[in-house]
Amino acid sequence: MSTHETTVTDGRSHSVSDPILEIRNAEVVFEMDRGVSRVLDNVSLDIQRGEILGIVGESGSGKSMLASSTLDAVVEPGVLSGSVTYYPEEGDPVDVLELSDSELRQLRWEEIAMVFQGAMSSFNPTMKIRDHFEETLEAHNYSLSEGMSRAHELLSDLYLDSERVLDSYPHELSGGMQQRTLIALSVILEPNVLVMDEPTAALDLLMQRSIISLLEELKEKYDLTMMFITHDLPLVAELADRLAVMYAFELIEQGTTEEMLQNAGHPYTRALLNSTPNLDAPLEEMRPIPGSAPDPVAVPDGCSYHPRCPLATDQCVATDPPSEPVTESHLIDCHHWEESIESIPLNHQKEATTRTTDEERNPMDHQNQMEGER
Amino acid sequence: MSDEPLVSLENTEVHFEEESGLFDFSEPDVVRAVDGVSLDIGEQDVVALVGESGCGKTTLGKTAIGLQRPTGGSVTYRGQDIWDAKDNNGDVDIPYDDIRRSLQIIHQDPGSSLNPNRRVLGTLEAPLKKWQPDMSSGDRREEIVRMLEAVGMTPATDYAGRYPHQLSGGEQQRVALIRALLMDPDLILADEAISALDVSLRVDMMDLMLELQQQFNTSFVFVSHDLSNARYLASHAGGRIGVMYLGELIEIGPPEQIINDPQHPYTKVLRWATPDLRSTDKAEEPPVRKIDIPDPKNPPSGCRFHTRCPEAREACKADSPASYDQESGHRVRCFRADDDHDYWSSQPVTDDEPSAHASDATSD
The missing domain is CATH 3.40.50.300 (P-loop containing nucleotide triphosphate hydrolases)
Structure with missing residues (x-):
């Protein structure tokens, strides 16, 4: 290309x-x-x-x-x-x-x-x-x-x-x-x-x-x-052929369909993929996204997803992440996209692997901390 | 599940007559919204009804909770015919008011099912005032706050003072759910109760319904056009999925069987129609011969699906298939379930136009 x-x-x-x-x-x-x-x-x-x-x-x-x-x-x-x-x-x-x-x-x-x-x-x-x-x-x-x-x-x-x-x-x-x-x-x-x-x-x-x-x-x-x-x-x-995801009035990630389904980097995209009921996915693993989308008059500072994000840090509260090109076609607006890919598993990728769900629930604990800070 | 079903529908029919003009003496059009459906709903049971719009799933649900009078067959609540109780016909064991209270509904659009001029507290007090007039207002408030907390709407006293427009769609639907639960019902009809919610909130709402179903020993009839939501709810609750097509219940059974081993060709079509993130293959041709539903006023003869069914044969045009029992409560209305049926020796149905592009409409 x-x-x-x-x-x-x-x-x-x-x-x-x-x-x-x-x-x-x-x-x-x-x-x-x-x-x-x-x-x-x-x-x-x-x-x-x-x-x-x-x-x-x-x-x-x-x-x-x-x-x-x-x-x-x-x-x-x-x-x-x-x-x-x-x-x-x-x-x-x-x-x-x-x-x-x-x-x-x-x-x-x-x-x-x-x-x-x-x-x-x-x-x-x-x-x-x-x-x-x-x-x-x-x-x-x-x-x-x-x-x-x-x-x-x-x-x-x-x-x-x-x-x-x-x-x-x-x-x-x-x-x-x-x-x-x-x-x-x-x-x-x-x-x-x-x-x-x-x-x-x-x-x-x-x-x-x-x-x-x-x-x-x-x-x-x-x-x-x-x-x-x-x-x-x-x-x-x-x-x-390509997908672009919007959150809180911004584009937060775009890439080819393959990249977005297999290697989505933004925690929101990954959460969105996991929240969708799927006929074949194991039932225990469908999970809602905690919190709700922001009010257009009061969009949070920094990354607008930080109040709901399990990976949010001080950096996310302070600075709005720029679009980072991960490949030629894949852009992610997240400071922690690498960590996100590593720590938030995608349900539809797991075929017959049996994993304990506790391990995955862990990132959600951060959510509660963040809520407390608000 | 106890021996006696909570609600039992037997050969239930609901036919709507379309109004004709004052001087129009021709036969009125009859829409067969529900036709010959038999279904038992037990205690703490969950039945998810799926099908395309206009297949009669909502009408069947409303008939099951006594909101729609059947034009044929019967609907009984713990053995008492609901409409005999309403009409004071014969020996009434269970008064109609008790039946009415025991069978509740949550509507599709939470925004329009709540009174916009009433605070949450007022909306939720109304059913308690009607059914438990002896309750003190302090107790009522306590009960409402307890329920709001149970569905995760905290601080509850703050939420109690809000108007519906100050709530999100998910919160509105929770209030509607509490309103139904305050009646301590035996059965709740959730009519597309999560369809109006955002995708990311649907699982949340279903989890809540499942939790409350356990806690309050309530049965649910869950009407949905989405097979994956139906599967989520029915699997978790150990319930069943029922598939409707043009007024008939064509297949019902445990969710994993319906999803993984569908018997009726139409159920397979619904399975195809449910997007799957695992296969990113481009969409294939739909496994139906015609993509539009026939006119319910003039349903096809024999098996109603024969005009679209990829497996249809001449035998399907003549007779309507009986209900064939499979293992573990799985029932299907298709000749293909009967190995000895004439179906297997009859000719496949061919469409007159080779393209099959013309829709149902030409046939009337």
Whole structure:
């Protein structure tokens, strides 16, 4: 893999050689009565052309804010700063945050499309599905006949009966059908990038998994770059080439899916991996993460995870850890990532080894100490 | 488990009629939410019901705790028919009020199941006032504080004074759990009670439910669409997992058998649908012929799964499979469990369209 010459100090990884989107120091703040709420904190991220990038975080970690930022779609009174650069296949790079309203309208949907959670609220309940497709095509001055034949193809790619779906009102479709229809609608203008914010939440596992395998086919067939935002790490791990984890409005770790599953370095990533119920993992070893995510108005100083972290030291309280490149593609924001890999075992890696759980519980004792200090 | 089940459902049916217009005299559409389900729930038992949305798992759960009147079959609580007690039909051994108190529910969304204008204390006092009117207000408070501490909400007096919006989702769900437990119930229906919580909090909530189940000798019916959560809870409690499809209970048994040795092709599909961190293989094609569920108003003939089942044969179209008993309480409704059935000699079902891309919808 060819790499850039740049040093890794700004949060980008070497392995992204041909970025399609480049996010630098993105920050979103809301002025509130209680104080300034920073809901996206200095996030830098590259998205490689043609990859599927999974962004994982719990509710309130800022992951949806990151999605909105890539399209300069942060709602008032939120203020977005930093830069977002889009690199089209041909032509000059586009500074997304500097675009005029009409240029932005063109960029959205034609270059970068977005699928939101909860398909029902994305459709107009009084319009048939066909009208949604036609309206979108007309608004962007696309040929209607070409566009509609593409719509038919997309819908059947997604295992839908296109004729029937187009003649339906949104409420006549099941949740899974709505969500797949919305995915078809989002790629009708042949965008290069598809940003999806929890596109499978609120659906059954079976439908989620089916959509995941369909997205894979769609990506190959239409040559898409995908950014898949979710709280469900195991789900996206199957689809994504790379994973990035968010905690308390920051990116705390990113790497290839393999690196993140086998060699996750941030204690939070490891805890997240261990807290997921798994069909094959020994039952005793699933463990919740103690404590709760911080308030955006009062994010802890230093490393924002330190109050919950079993490995936290004075250093973590004092200084926010920089992104440390462990490999070309693997970045960890933790002072103690080596210790973390050593002392926090991952449940899904242990096959038939029988270990005493006492030994693993030990790091948790630190947690109580830390709580006491707060 | 004692000999007499706590709650027993026998051949229970719940059919909903869709309302038709005033001058519409055609036959109303009937949704068969629950169809011919028999299930015994014992003391300190845990039954986890899994299935896709619309499979009737919540309706079955509500029927089991007497919140939904069955349109056929019976539901009994310690031998007393719940709806006879409600209607004062025949000899009523256990008054309806006692049954009502013994069977409780925790809803999916804790935010909307708590009164936003009431402090935690007020919310939790209400059931005690109703069912134990002789209790002094000091005793009530003491009891509530004790319960808050039991679920780890300390300082309890501080939490008692809060409004629901001042609690996190996990804390709200704990309050809902306490509210149900204060009735000293025999059975609690937890309807997707952890689905609204963050992934990292789910195991915590399940641990709490298990702990309280032991402490208070309560049985749980746990409704979930997630097989791994169902397995976690049912395994720890030594309970069972029941799989529902279009209103029917198609397989039930001990969790390890359901997970490691599923008999019904649909259970295998659910197994496939559960992500696994151990295999990072790319997602394969779903092991079903169609990915959408058929319309419950017009369920397929014979085995209801035959339109999607990868193993379906002509025999599956004609008859609905009986319930076949396997070892250790494992039951399955699939012809493949019967080695001598005509199924094995009939032709595999083929889809008319070779692509199988067209969904269920074309068939109506």
